[in-house]
Amino acid sequence: DSGVTQTPKHLITATGQRVTLRCSPRSGDLSVYWYQQSLDQGLQFLIQYYNGEERAKGNILERFSAQQFPDLHSELNLSSLELGDSALYFCASSVEGGASTDTQYFGPGTRLTVL
Amino acid sequence: GNSVTQMEGPVTLSEEAFLTINCTYTATGYPSLFWYVQYPGEGLQLLLKATKADDKGSNKGFEATYRKETTSFHLEKGSVQVSDSAVYFCALSVAIQGAQKLVFGQGTRLTINP
Numbered sequence: 001d002s003g004v005t006q007t008p009k010h011l012i013t014a015t016g017q018r019v020t021l022r023c024s025p026r027s028g029d030l031s032v033y034w035y036q037q038s039l040d041q042g043l044q045f046l047i048q049y050y051n052g053e054e055r056a057k058g059n060i061l062e063r064f065s066a067q068q069f070p071d072l073h074s075e076l077n078l079s080s081l082e083l084g085d086s087a088l089y090f091c092a093s094s095v096e097g098g099a100s101t102d103t104q105y106f107g108p109g110t111r112l113t114v115l
Numbered sequence: 116g117n118s119v120t121q122m123e124g125p126v127t128l129s130e131e132a133f134l135t136i137n138c139t140y141t142a143t144g145y146p147s148l149f150w151y152v153q154y155p156g157e158g159l160q161l162l163l164k165a166t167k168a169d170d171k172g173s174n175k176g177f178e179a180t181y182r183k184e185t186t187s188f189h190l191e192k193g194s195v196q197v198s199d200s201a202v203y204f205c206a207l208s209v210a211i212q213g214a215q216k217l218v219f220g221q222g223t224r225l226t227i228n229p
Contacts, residue, residue: 002158002160004158055213056212056214056215090159098210099215100144101166103161104215109157109158
């Protein structure tokens with residue numbers, strides 16, 4: 001158990017809909033990261049937040065957005081969903097998130113299926 | 116750019132066999148290197164890491180040495196068990212403008228038969 005929690009574990013929805021994925025980081029970690037894992041794209045970094053502020057952006061679509069709240073939990077919002085958005089979405093956290101030596105701890109993931 | 120290349124899977128071995136999963140990287144600057152493992156239905160777990168050249172990371176019988184001259188970080192284990200069956204990801208980490216960026220390889224699926 002990494003200490004990172006994600007809800008829900010599974011999500012099934014229809015095209016065009018909007019969903020929210022939730023992540024709680026390890027106690028004491030200030031940085032939260034979101035990743036998408038799909039069969040064709042592998043593990044792709046989406047976005048990082050540090051202590052409530054956006055720190056880095058990766059391959060995140062405009063239809064997707066995220067935020068980190070004062071209690072440090074984070075939410076990833078996916079809207080106008082398409083079939084191709086079906087994937088595993090992971091959250092990770094680290095203490096700081098600014099150094100190459102930092103270790104990121106991953107949650108169990110949310111499996112999103114868009115029908 | 117920054118990228119990681121792992122040996123293609125799937126890899127199938129018998130219990131107690133010697134394991135090597137190759138990983139090479141391309142990076143600007145001085146990355147840290149990681150191996151993560153993903154068991155079926157679970158998230159990624161850190162297996163080991165090395166933060167500078169010639170460092171050796173080790174955990175649960177697995178080892179990997181950061182080789183700057185060959186830009187490699189190959190994962191090895193002397194005697195694998197059925198419980199080692201999982202997908203293994205090699206990753207490099209760099210800091211860009213104050214943010215850590217993790218770049219993953221495509222993953223290598225390992226199956227150990229009893």
